[in-house]
Amino acid sequence: MNGPSAPPSNGSLSCEPEPQHISITVFLCLLFLGGFLLNSFSLWVFCLRMPRWGPGTTLQFHLALSDAIVTPTAPLMAAYLALGSHWPFGRFLCQLKIALLSTHFYGSILFLTLISVHRYVSVVQYSKASPMKRVGFIHKLCAAVWLLLLLKGAACFSLLGTSQVGNHTQCLSIHQGEYIQVYFSINFSLLVPAFLVPFSVSVACYCRLASSVSRINASTANGRAIKAKSRKMVAVCLLIFAVCFMPLNIVRSVGVVVRKYYPEQCRLLLRVETAYYVSWILASANSCFDPLLYCFGSQDFTRAFRRSLRKIGLRFEDGPSRNGLDSVDSVGLTTKTTQSSTVLDRETASTSSL
Template identity: 25%
Template sequence: MENTSLPSFWANFTVLHENATSPYTSLQKSMHLLSIVIYGIACVLGVAGNGFVIWIAGFKMKKTVNVVWFLNLAVADFVFTFFLPLSIVYTALGFHWPFGRLLCKLNSTMAFLNMFASVFLLTIISMDRCVSVTYPVWSRNYRTKKLACGITLVAWFAAFILSSPYLVFRDTAMNSRNVTSCYNNFALSDSYDIEKTRMLWRARHKAMVVTRFLFGFVLPFTVIVICHGVVAFRMKSRRLTKSSKPFRIIIAVTVSFFLCYFPYHVFSLLEMLKMSANHHLKMVLYLGIPLASSLAFFNSCINPILYVFVGQKKFRKSLVSSFEGAFGEDFVLSLSKRKSRSASQMEIQMA
């Protein structure tokens, strides 16, 4: 991601404290090593797990609306974790970027594309469940795979629009020690000696962080919470106390996304609002940003685990059966049939 999450922030801090005392050096090395370990675990689990989900959902299962949702979610996570080795090498080389400007831009763009696509897909899935509970008969007649594919394309397009500025602002620069950094050049300038240039950098940085916070977290999660509230109320009023596994999967994936990304957004806002003279806040950011970012990375590898194990009572079931249970349409069909039976009984009573 950007300088508030990926190693460029560390590079800036390293330059700022290049003559620091040994405690800073020791802490720096420890956090670098921790970042490499976490990135490596997230990369291996994410590529393997999401690749397996793509193989199962794409080639072994019948294409349904739910499969379309979760398949695209797995693709977003797979693409992101596939690019993680670049960040691992960047950190291991002491924040020297040897891959060129194009990959510098693509690396950050893919990270935010995954974030926006994931939260948009989770929002769509929540809205789909809400509509299925509120209007089950309509859902049974008009909830089609073709419509799901169209909505998914819109979500990907919106995610690309919101992540595309990083294709413009992400840049590389070499310092006097021949170390190349991959950083956010928000002012599109080679020098920040002029106050006007620094003001432009801060304004664009603020706009990017606020936009990401609103469209990548606040607004989607407001919709998700409202939709889940409606679903819970409808299920309780209809005495559907025993929820299906797909519903539990959606709750688990949404909660994991919230827990993984909420700290990242908090630290991004703190980094944007920090005061240069506040040494203690600098240290909090120095420790917290890499850890919050690592937690955000883990969101891309945890979903396949949730698909298999959430709600499983027997772990000896085949993996294909596990995914079929996770992505099944039983939740929608049961509601539709229940609603249809109620409508038929009402018609008989009125006849």
């Protein structure tokens, strides 16, 4: 610990916040900086290097946008932790931080889920008509998601704020006794619809996608390349859910239960608080992982990304040619007679038309 104060006894009804280890602040800053650079560059590629957007590209852009909006909270959170869990910036900036964190966190979950559904529809439901294949519908869907996120962010902004705990001004802390009922209600009202359901939908979609991709004929160079890229995309998406989002939801749920029903268990509460900040480190890593999905999910983004790197002087050899498959539009593809060729056709279409 960075100069920790002696924790109160377990019989105390009031836990004085402890300073967190400096490594938590360092890791948060590094991850936020990495996420800011990667997502800023991705947004630049989307806006200036990709003139035509398909449904998948549109969803990926909004995912990058939801990752980028959390950037202003990084220096505030770093200062808060460096000052020993003391918030010197006033109530308004605390409320703004909470609203931005909430919008980013649940925005990433929802847009990742929509990307999973779109990928499933494009590959597994290749021959069936679906609104998820229409850009106009995707724009309306994204607008609805942002409306929900703004409403939730506004609710958090109005319901939560700062409070004094001993000599510390707290913001979004487990020690804020007057807000514990609000934290408890928000956490468990969102746990199922805003995390467990999207996570289950994503797992189901990617399981079906993995099954479909497994039937691709790996004896050809195209088949091997598409199979490898699709597997990486499945792995990255499920990794983001399991490593970045799940720990934060679990630790936060445990924390509000301990604070609400066992407030006298101070040592346990302090350990849960440390685990909460560690889970925020994992959650912050999703901003660095998400750009990998853009490369695995869209050949157009990959090509634009490479052209952009060349413009700033970074040159490298392109991978092997895919015999013109990148330019094929999904509408014009003909179903092959063999099952493996059909799956390859589907995956090629979804990759090139995102």
